[in-house]
Amino acid sequence: MVVKSPKARAMRADAQRSIDTLLEAAKTIFAKSGVDAPVREIASEAGVGVGTVYRHFPKRSDLIAAVFRREIDGCAAAASLLAVKHEPAAALESWLTRYAAFIGTKRGLAAALHSGDPTFDALPAYFEQTLGPALEVLVASAVTSGQIRPDIEPFDLLDAVRRLPPGESGQRMLALMIDGLRYGAPGHRAKRPKKT
Amino acid sequence: MVVKSPKARAMRADAQRSIDTLLEAAKTIFAKSGVDAPVREIASEAGVGVGTVYRHFPKRSDLIAAVFRREIDGCAAAASLLAVKHEPAAALESWLTRYAAFIGTKRGLAAALHSGDPTFDALPAYFEQTLGPALEVLVASAVTSGQIRPDIEPFDLLDAVRRLPPGESGQRMLALMIDGLRYGAPGHRAKRPKKT
Amino acid sequence: MVVKSPKARAMRADAQRSIDTLLEAAKTIFAKSGVDAPVREIASEAGVGVGTVYRHFPKRSDLIAAVFRREIDGCAAAASLLAVKHEPAAALESWLTRYAAFIGTKRGLAAALHSGDPTFDALPAYFEQTLGPALEVLVASAVTSGQIRPDIEPFDLLDAVRRLPPGESGQRMLALMIDGLRYGAPGHRAKRPKKT
Amino acid sequence: MVVKSPKARAMRADAQRSIDTLLEAAKTIFAKSGVDAPVREIASEAGVGVGTVYRHFPKRSDLIAAVFRREIDGCAAAASLLAVKHEPAAALESWLTRYAAFIGTKRGLAAALHSGDPTFDALPAYFEQTLGPALEVLVASAVTSGQIRPDIEPFDLLDAVRRLPPGESGQRMLALMIDGLRYGAPGHRAKRPKKT
DNA sequence: AATGAATGAGCGTTCATTCAT
DNA sequence: TATGAATGAACGCTCATTCAT
DSSP: OOOOOSOOTTOOHHHHHHHHHHHHHHHHHHHHHOTTOOHHHHHHHHTSOHHHHHHHOSSHHHHHHHHHHHHHHHHHHHHHHHHHHSOHHHHHHHHHHHHHHHHHHHTTHHHHHTSOOGGGTTHHHHHHHHHHHHHHHHHHHHHHTTSSOSOOOHHHHHHHHHTSOSSHHHHHHHHHHHHHHHHTSGGGGGGSOOOO | OOOOOHHHHHHHHHHHHHHHHHHHHHHHHHHHHOTTOOHHHHHHHHTSOHHHHHHHOSSHHHHHHHHHHHHHHHHHHHHHHHHHHSOHHHHHHHHHHHHHHHHHHHTTHHHHHTTOOGGGTTHHHHHHHHHHHHHHHHHHHHHHTTSSOSOOOHHHHHHHHHHSOSSHHHHHHHHHHHHHHHHTOGGGGGGSOOOO | OOOOOSOOTTOOHHHHHHHHHHHHHHHHHHHHHOTTOOHHHHHHHHTSOHHHHHHHOSSHHHHHHHHHHHHHHHHHHHHHHHHHHSOHHHHHHHHHHHHHHHHHHHTTHHHHHTSOOGGGTTHHHHHHHHHHHHHHHHHHHHHHTTSSOSOOOHHHHHHHHHHSOSSHHHHHHHHHHHHHHHHTSGGGGGGSOOOO | OOOOOSOOTTOOHHHHHHHHHHHHHHHHHHHHHOTTOOHHHHHHHHTSOHHHHHHHOSSHHHHHHHHHHHHHHHHHHHHHHHHHHSOHHHHHHHHHHHHHHHHHHHTTHHHHHTSOOGGGTTHHHHHHHHHHHHHHHHHHHHHHTTSSOSOOOHHHHHHHHHHSOSSHHHHHHHHHHHHHHHHTOGGGGGGSOOOO
16 A cells, blocks of 8 residues: 555645655654654655655654554565565565564554554554455465464464564564464474374 | 761751652652653752752753662562561562562653663663562562472563563463462462372 | 736736735735735635745735735725715715725734835825725715815825724714714705804 | 832842843834744843743743833833923923823834733733823822913823824824913913903 | 753744745 | 645744853
């Protein structure tokens, strides 16, 4: 999904370019200085005037939400790409890693998202409705090809990874979970310890 | 004993009282408005001028660190108090609850602590070195009296509770952990399910 | 007098319509938000882009002056209309009322007019030269028909009404003046107090 | 009356100096650029930082009101000075001239005063209660000494002069009124034209 | 030592004006 | 020619920090 200004109708090319540049810049600045970074800094990073920021994102929360949506979109879009470039299980693994990285980056936004600002109300639902199906396709493909166990609920996976602690410890746990996915797969059944 | 002039005594007491008042005020204001609250607000809550705040805490991070240390101290001190007022296991339970409450309050400070400001460098070590022994005593006592299982590493407990999610869900998980502590205790062994 | 852009010869119909719409919009916005209202607001009221405003009125003072001239024109034009619809004295009365209303509306512009901006230099003269003759015709007609006293200088009337205080008190004073006009009329002479 | 900040108690010398300087600067800037002049300009004229302006006058209307009150005070204070430097009638004349000048200067503030801002609510009463007695003393003195007619209500005089038109025409009318004051005085009765 | 007045950098925001579309 | 996106100067205001009292 391409992020557009509210009135997508008759959007001029330069305006769309401004929005794209702005979102990219905001992402960078948010990562560097937090979501409370001065608007001027974001404008400067984007190479536009502050007025342009305010034109497209009258409130700071509008900008934050747009950045967040954009990254959700990017993450979901990555699923399709990975699906055609890798084996099903490898694609799933790559995507989960990417998703975890996305979550890690966004941890700073969590506070903003829970600020009660109504601008953020729709974000959790958007998160699930966008990333859920993306993951579902990857999981289904890997299951069908017998590369991972079939008793996995994509939503659970999404949620569990989201709750992983940040840093290396989280990465190790993600690796564990991915191994766990493969563990019960039909193709690996022979390797399972026998029950007595 | 060296006799000090009454004046010197009084001044030192005054200054210490100022600092205490300031830390108490800062704690209150940090809780209400976050660690970025205006210095004036803190000074006003403490009933002093802003100059006094800057005299004792030249940088905001000094004040934050001092508040944090003070609460760590308070939390550690509570261990001794609880130890003499309750049975070992009950004391441990009470203290863990208090500790969790402290952690819950501080969650806002986490971002500040990870800001890279060198003022905060020593805090994690201070945290561990102060609360670790405090908990260790409580645990040892409860283990010795056979009220909790003996295979518990105090540091793990400290760390695990710190990572608990905020809110009611965290409280429920803390209750579970406390029950788990009692579960393997010698005094409860009779209740353990039999091995077949 | 109809307001036209400098190159009246090549003036396209839609351009003239733009100007008319703009002046009407500016009048509305000036009345609502003062002469310092944002240009965007005026453009929006007129249903055009801001660029169009600047095309026709490069400086704000140009727009203000044009609005003012337009209202002077409208007021002067009303004289002819009233002259054919009413008895001479009634026409005069109606016009003075309308003129007073115009003045009342414009009171906000007074400050702008005295700002020293050379754009406004010609306005006072235009005011007099447009409204003076308009009133003169009405007065002459009423005098000729014997409905009002003959010793009235139109300019004095114009000036006096302009200085009337705003609000009801001004309306009452205007009524008084109009009565005074009729008082010395030949047709009312019988009612005049005798000189001894 | 000396203008002081709301909490006159414990006002530091530098603060009072700041206020005085600010009011003087504000008067100058208001006269030059109107009451909507940038705060920075006023601060700069006063040689202080903008923060100082906001400390003493949180809202612009506070500053406007204070300037106005200060000038009323100054005008009232001039009465005492003139009373001891001139003959009663001359003092009255000088003061009326000064008062008219003050009114002339303030004409720009009229709009602000009628803006409905509650900060200005008390100003009209203050105006009357301060200038009324000041004029009353001058009038009484001149009447007692037989230099002006006795049938003059000070308030009427205050009000009439306030309504005089600005500029030379107003000055001529003020002169007329002052002559009128002397005209009916006992000491001038002999000069009155005889009725035939 | 304590106070709080003063400073001024810096932020959010608006809006006149320009100019690419 | 008309549009409105982009610009950036300028404003109101806050508040960390300094320093005279």
